[in-house]
Structures are given as structure tokens and as C-alpha cells.
Amino acid sequence: MSSTAITPDQRFLYATNYAAEPGIAIFARNRKNGSLKQLKGLNGCVSENGTTGTTGTDVLCRAVGYGEVFEVGIPDNRFVYIPDRDNALVGVLKRNKQGGLVKVEGKAGCISEDGSGPEGPDSCAEGRGIVDAERVVLSPDRRFLFLQGYNPTEIASVKRNTKTGALSQKLNPSFCITEDGSSADGADTCQDGRALDGGYAGALSADGKTLYYANYSADSVVVIRVNRKTGAISQLPGTRGCFSDNGSSEEGAGTCTEARSLEGAYQAIVGPGGRDVYVAASGSSGISRFRATVAKKHK
Secondary structure, eight states: OEEEEEETSEEOOOOEEEEOOOOEEEEEEEETTTOOOSGGGGGEEEEEEOOTTTTTTTSSSOOOOOOSOOOOBBOOEEEEEETTTTEEEEEEEEEESSEEEEEOGGGGEESSSSSBBBTTTOSSEOOOOOOTTTEEOOTSSSSSEEEEEESOOOOEEEETTTTTEEEEEEEEEEGGGEEEOOTBBBTTEEEOSOSSSSSSEEEEEETTTTEEEEEEETTEEEEEEEEEEOOEEEEOOOOGGGEEESSSSSTTTTTTTEEETTEEEEEEEOOOOGOOEEETTTTEEEEEEEEOOOOOOOO
16 A cells, blocks of 8 residues: 545545555545445445456456556545556546546546547647656645656646546646656756656645655755646745755755755655644655745735
8 A cells, every 4th residue: 555545524535556456445434433444346446447466357446547546636525636657647536426436537537748548649638747647735725736756757737627627737837847847748848847856745835835845866855836826836946946965956066955864755744834844754764854934924
């Protein structure tokens, strides 16, 4: 298992897996005592073709066409979003009356780097910065999804239709950041980021203005400014935009702020009030604490 998530109404828990048995296991949750019970039949799990790694060709799960799942985004009690690194897309699932998950059909059911999906070319909405997408963070108002991929490491902002669940993205550089500013659409179609390599889990500040993402291979955490109205993203300029073990990035020495215990940065979280940011690093076997600067309100 790679992650767990509970629906806002506290009735269901989703457990994701990306290794031997890629997919999602679905459990009903008792809101009084917290006990779990896996749903019966096809409602109990989803996988790419309905099989699991231990059942051979026997179909025990609902087939949704999506592969490796590291974590899911749950904005409400109707939709679930799956970053699928195998197919370079984000899939949209809808909860049925029993609590199971079913695929949303057509272009409303996915967004990918080139518009292709399991059903073929032009079967998804088209976006940028979605290659190898693994991690997902939701905006406080649930209107935007922020995604980060592992290899190549890319960050994307995707807009969500709160009624239909469909995802879309404006195809301009304000909504994606990549290692070199390129995407499947060519050079300079995204912003050129720093200290992006091996993207892992991140978090958004409570006010929805600042996004923090850990980067495992770069031994770093990057700091991204978010426009709450449009969803546009941009890395903070200079050394404020990244913190690394030695203060360097792929652009050279002194291009990030030097920080301790970031080797193998794995996950970033934001503490209550938004002033403290914590980053767990597996290579350093430690946790780093950062103090976020909260901007003063201007009249």
C-alpha cells in the first residue's frame, strides 16, 4: 500500500497500491468506532483490467483502465481523482450509491499530456506537465488540482468542474513548471523550474497561496506561488524558490537556500496556521522544520 484517504463524509476509505497489485481497495468505514469492511464484489476495488497481482486472470475488481496509483485526490463525496503515471494522465472516477468507484466516460473522464488515454488518441482532455504524474494536492475551494510527477519531474495546475468533475487546463506556461521549461508541445511551453528532480508528496498552505513539494533526487523542497483565482502557478524567484542540502540546483551553486536534513526529501506538510512547514527526508533519516513568512495585508 502507498497511501490511504477518507471521504469528507467519513463513510469510505480508499487504500492505493502501485506495486504488485496496482489499484485502489475500497472500504466502508463505521463512523462511530472507525472499523473498516471492504465492499463486496466489484465495488470493493478498482484496477486497470479488473484483475489483481494475485488472482491471475480472475476479475475481482472493477476495470477502469488506469495503472499505478500512488495517491488520490478526494474533493467531495462524488468524485475521486487518480494520477496515473503509467498512462501519463489523471483519471476521474465517480462514487456510486454503494460506495464503489466507476469511471467517468469520455473526455470528462481524464486529462493527459497529449489528449490520449486507454481508449486511444483524443480520448482525454489535453494538458501540460502531467507526464509521470504521481502526487495530487487540492486547493481549499476544491476548484484546482496541483500535480507533481517523479521522472520527469513536472508540476501542473488543473482546473476542476465542481459539477461534472471534468478536468481542464489552459495551455500556456502559467499552469505548468518542468525541469527545463518544455512539455510534449515543445520548448518553452511551461516555466523552467529549479531543484526539480524526483518529485514526491507536497502540501498547500491553508490560505491556498503557497505550494510546497518535496523532491527526492534533488534533495530539495520547492516553493510555488498560487493564484487562488486563476490557479496559475510560479516558483518563487531566486533562492526563496527552493531549499536544498547544499544550496545548489541544476543551475549551479547558490541558486537555492541551503538547508539541513533534506537528503532524499520525501514529503512536505504544513502545520496549523501555515507558519511551519515540515519536510521528511529518508536519506537523512530526519525531519526539517521551516518557518513560512506570512505576507502582510495591504490596504
